[in-house]
Amino acid sequence: MFPTAAGEAFLTGARRALEEMAAATIDAGRAARGETGRLRLGFIASVLLDALPDVLGRFGRERPDVRLELREMASGRSAAALLAGELDVAVTLGPPRGAGVEHLVSVPVGHDHLIAVVSSAHPYQGRVSVSVDQWRRQPLIVAPVEDESAVAAGLRTLLGEDAVALDGATVARDVHTIIGLAACGVGVGLGPSRMLSAPRPGVWFCEVTPRTALPDLVLSFADRDRSPVLGAFLGTVRRNCPDVGAALDRRFGHA
Structure with missing residues (x-):
């Protein structure tokens, strides 16, 4: 017994739909693990002299499909951009200042x-x-x-x-x-x-x-940001900079 032309078309479409669903499931899982997406980072130039290159290099190797948008900015500008939701992370000289800073998590990353x-x-x-x-x-x-x-x-x-x-x-x-x-x-x-x-x-x-x-050099991000990409980036920071990881644990009340 052979399928009709209509049946063949249906089977082809069904197989394609199943393949697309499987691919979508894989993509969703990768996004949930912070393996894809975008991270917008503002920084001052001098941070490239020590901590940031190692962190960015490791993050790029671990998350090659995350699109990094790096913006060199003066501290005041990057803090304002972070508060406005135009950045995900900022590294500034001193903590961010201005209205809304109470909604940011800020930890020192360099003395x-x-x-x-x-x-x-x-x-x-x-x-x-x-x-x-x-x-x-x-x-x-x-x-x-x-x-x-x-x-x-x-x-x-x-x-x-x-x-x-x-x-x-x-x-x-x-x-x-x-x-x-x-x-x-x-x-x-x-x-x-x-x-x-x-x-x-x-x-x-x-x-x-x-x-x-x-x-101090200070790393800041919005306290309500639960982005998997941000979480993955902070995980890289923790592995590269144990002192920063300890400061984040204290900030969030972890043991």
Whole structure:
């Protein structure tokens, strides 16, 4: 007994429907495990000097089908984008500020302090440390501080009455520019100790005394975000950065 033409058409359609249902089930399972989807991450440039590359590299290997949308932003902008729902995760200098921050989970992912960088031809070359009194009269190179008020406040506190030196400082876009300008002999570059992760010929790094802490690098996300992709990303962060995992556990009340 052979099926009619109508029966053949029905069987073909039924098989196709079953195959599509099986594929949809597989796709749904992958999405539920955070193996597909999109993650939007805002970050400041200097975070690429240490923690973020390892995390992104591992996450990319573990979740090759997740689309990463990476956006370099100043801390104030990325915090605002996170609060507006335009980002899933933000890494900022200091915790996000503004209306709605009570709905964010924020944990430190890096601690830092102020250091100086000079050219190898500078008189400070070879010094282990330089004091505020030594560099306060030097031409300075600093990162923009429009939305990093804690950094600006720390520098102005250090300089005291000579804080006017900051008003005439060369403003660099990021830590790589600070190092490059210092190498050119423009002045004394002041920046985070993360700069030590970006050595280059022709420069010398010095500790600054007194030791001055800078705002923490902070990872933030919406506390109501239950996205599997975000969960997978945080899992990668936990495996790469145990201290951050412990902070997340404390935040969520886990043992």
